[in-house]
Every structure is written in structure tokens, then in C-alpha cells.
Amino acid sequence: MSKQEVIICHNLEENLNKAINQCPHDKLFVLADEHTRELCIPVVSEFDCIKNAHFIYIGAEDVHKNLETLAYVWKELGDKGASRHSLLINLGGGMVTDLGGFAASTFKRGIKYINIPTTLLAMVDASVGGKTGINFNGLKNEIGVFSPAESVLIDANFLKSLDIRNLLSGYAEMLKHGLISTHDHWIELLKFDFNNIDYKVLQTLVGKSVQIKEDIVEQDPFERGIRKALNLGHTVGHAFESLALETQHPILHGYAVAWGIVCELYFSHIKTGFPKDKLRQTILFVKEHYGVMPFNCKQYERLYEFMKHDKKNSAGIINFTLLTEIGNIQINQSASKDEIFEMLDFYHESMGCLLYTSPSPRDLSTS
Numbered sequence: 001m002s003k004q005e006v007i008i009c010h011n012l013e014e015n016l017n018k019a020i021n022q023c024p025h026d027k028l029f030v031l032a033d034e035h036t037r038e039l040c041i042p043v044v045s046e047f048d049c050i051k052n053a054h055f056i057y058i059g060a061e062d063v064h065k066n067l068e069t070l071a072y073v074w075k076e077l078g079d080k081g082a083s084r085h086s087l088l089i090n091l092g093g094g095m096v097t098d099l100g101g102f103a104a105s106t107f108k109r110g111i112k113y114i115n116i117p118t119t120l121l122a123m124v125d126a127s128v129g130g131k132t133g134i135n136f137n138g139l140k141n142e143i144g145v146f147s148p149a150e151s152v153l154i155d156a157n158f159l160k161s162l163d164i165r166n167l168l169s170g171y172a173e174m175l176k177h178g179l180i181s182t183h184d185h186w187i188e189l190l191k192f193d194f195n196n197i198d199y200k201v202l203q204t205l206v207g208k209s210v211q212i213k214e215d216i217v218e219q220d221p222f223e224r225g226i227r228k229a230l231n232l233g234h235t236v237g238h239a240f241e242s243l244a245l246e247t248q249h250p251i252l253h254g255y256a257v258a259w260g261i262v263c264e265l266y267f268s269h270i271k272t273g274f275p276k277d278k279l280r281q282t283i284l285f286v287k288e289h290y291g292v293m294p295f296n297c298k299q300y301e302r303l304y305e306f307m308k309h310d311k312k313n314s315a316g317i318i319n320f321t322l323l324t325e326i327g328n329i330q331i332n333q334s335a336s337k338d339e340i341f342e343m344l345d346f347y348h349e350s351m352g353c354l355l356y357t358s359p360s361p362r363d364l365s366t367s
């Protein structure tokens with residue numbers, strides 16, 4: 001898989017102009033959803049480099065990340081005269097970059113595309129690393145291909161229009177990148193002040209976070225080995241997300257990952273010797289910023305079922321990524337049902353989760 005260029009922008013127009021010029025094309029298309037049409041298209045539509053572009057708009061949120069929307073994008077590309085030499089720019093969160101990347105990678109057997117992620121989650125995770133796709137048959141990201149963007153342009157100015165919950169959702173992936181990289185980076189992530197957000201500092205942290213992901217993806221683009229490090233927190237996190245969806249209390253992906261990290265660091269502590277003080281510090285950070293996931297012991301069985309059906313498993317064995325230390329990764333770890341139930345007990349005891357106590361943006365800004 002070829003390597004994409006990731007640019008931390010100081011002047012989006014200049015960077016975009018350069019990225020477009022690096023991709024000779026006949027026609028230019030911009031894909032956005034309803035949210036980015038309102039909040040982000042006004043920022044870019046005045047740029048000279050896209051003044052002749054055709055705009056395609058789709059519905060926002062995960063519910064639109066489906067075959068119907070994909071077919072609409074293919075049709076729009078076709079109807080507006082896109083050829084194999086056209087270029088698509090995806091402007092939006094992970095839903096737009098995933099679906100747009102898949103549309104581009106399959107239209108006429110593949111056209112080039114550029115990602116401009118506008119949410120923190122998309123900046124540090126979805127838009128980087130070449131995973132594209134849609135949900136299908138009730139399953140998330142069931143259909144897709146590995147196909148990297150030509151360039152990913154990251155401009156932290158877009159984050160100013162993001163609410164605190166979506167910011168924290170993306171930040172959970174950054175916390176994960178801290179845990180799988182270095183002690184210093186993990187510490188600076190724990191220190192970031194969400195009551196007084198400094199977007200310059202955030203941009204620097206985002207740059208480091210993206211670099212960590214890129215380094216891993218470069219070593220293992222198709223997730224056969226070390227890329228599984230990026231799954232830390234996700235085996236339990238996905239189960240939390242599925243349970244929340246099933247009980248009609250959907251949660252943001254990053255919140256599920258933050259809570260999953262607590263569980264999987266506990267496993268890291270008991271199975272691979274991850275230090276107790278670092279487990280405790282991470283739990284405090286997660287509890288303070290994300291609150292707790294509400295579930296009771298009657299739901300352990302269901303959570304276990306969700307973990308058993310995780311697509312990262314092989315031969316029916318639940319697959320975890322654990323740490324022996326910050327930056328010291330152990331992939332392909334497993335756990336028994338009893339151990340998983342003990343881990344959920346630990347989560348209850350350390351987080352206290354009889355009630356749903358996720359802090360509201362107001363709580364965070366005034367605390």
C-alpha cells in the first residue's frame with residue numbers, strides 16, 4: 001500500500017492548492033455532509049483551487065454510512081462526468097472520509113482522493129491509514145478496502161466548531177496513541193486542559209498523535225501484526241458501543257474506547273505486568289473526563305457475546321492488545337470468560353457505574 005502524505009496545515013488554502021497540484025486530474029469533486037456543508041464548506045468554497053469543483057452533499061452521521069449513500073455518490077460522480085482521472089476531496093468527519101474514500105477507491109476501479117478531516121476523531125484516526133468502507137447488514141465497516149488518500153490535510157481550526165463531547169471522543173484515540181508510544185507523550189496528554197482549550201497546543205498534540213499512527217501503519221498497512229496495537233481499548237470498547245446501541249443509549253465511539261482502555265489496562269496489569277500507578281492515573285483521567293459507562297452484572301453475558309463476535313478475533317478466541325509498559329505492546333492476547341467477568345467487576349469497582357454519569361459539556365466547562 002502506498003504511503004499517504006499527512007500535512008499539519010498552517011495555511012489550508014496553500015496546502016490544499018499544493019496537494020491538488022500533485023494530483024493531475026480532469027475534474028475535481030468535493031464531498032461533504034450536511035454538517036460540514038454548513039460549518040466547513042464556507043471556509044473552503046472561496047479557495048481559488050476549488051472554484052471549479054463539483055460539490056456532492058450527503059446526509060450526516062453513521063446512519064448514512066451505507067450502500068444507498070455510496071450508490072448516490074457513485075451516481076453523482078458518473079452524472080457529473082467524473083472519469084478515471086478525476087480527483088475527489090472528502091471534507092468531513094470519519095463517516096465522510098470512510099465512505100468518500102471507498103467511493104473513490106471503487107469508482108471506475110479507483111480514482112485519487114484527498115482527505116480534509118474536520119473532527120478530532122477523523123484527524124487522528126479515520127482519515128489516516130487507508131481504511132475505507134461502509135456499514136452493511138447491521139455491521140459497522142463490514143464492506144471496504146484498504147486504500148490510502150493521496151494527502152490528508154489537518155487543520156485544527158476546524159476543531160473550534162466541535163462540541164466538547166466530540167472533542168473528547170477523538171481525544172480517546174489520542175490517549176490510546178500516548179499509551180502505545182512514549183511516557184512523555186502520555187503525560188502531556190493527561191495534562192491537557194479541557195477547561196481552557198489551547199488550539200495551538202492541541203494541533204501540536206494532534207501532529208504527534210498522527211505520526212504515531214502513521215509509523216505503525218507504515219510497518220503493517222494491512223493489520224497482520226503491529227497495526228493491532230491500534231486496537232488497544234477497542235475489544236471491550238466495541239462491546240460497550242454495541243450494548244449501548246442495543247439498549248437505545250448510543251454513545252460516541254471515543255467514549256467507548258476510553259472505557260475500553262480502562263478495562264484493557266486492567267488486563268495489562270494482571271496479565272502482562274503494566275504498572276499499577278499508571279493504570280490508576282489513566283483511570284482518574286477517564287473518570288474525570290468521560291464519566292462512566294452504565295451497565296450491571298446481568299449484562300456481563302451480553303458484553304461477552306459482543307466480544308466473542310468481534311471481527312478482530314480468529315478461531316473464536318477473543319483478541320486483546322495489551323501493554324507491559326507504556327509503549328511496550330503485546331498483541332494477540334486472549335482471556336477466558338471468567339477473566340473477562342473479573343475485568344468487568346474491576347471496572348465497576350474502580351469507576352463506580354450504577355448510574356450514567358457522563359459529564360455534560362457544562363459540567364466540564366465549569367468544573
Ligand code: GLY
Nearest residue numbers: 125129131227230
Ligand atoms: N482505527 C484503527 C486502524 O486504523 O487500524
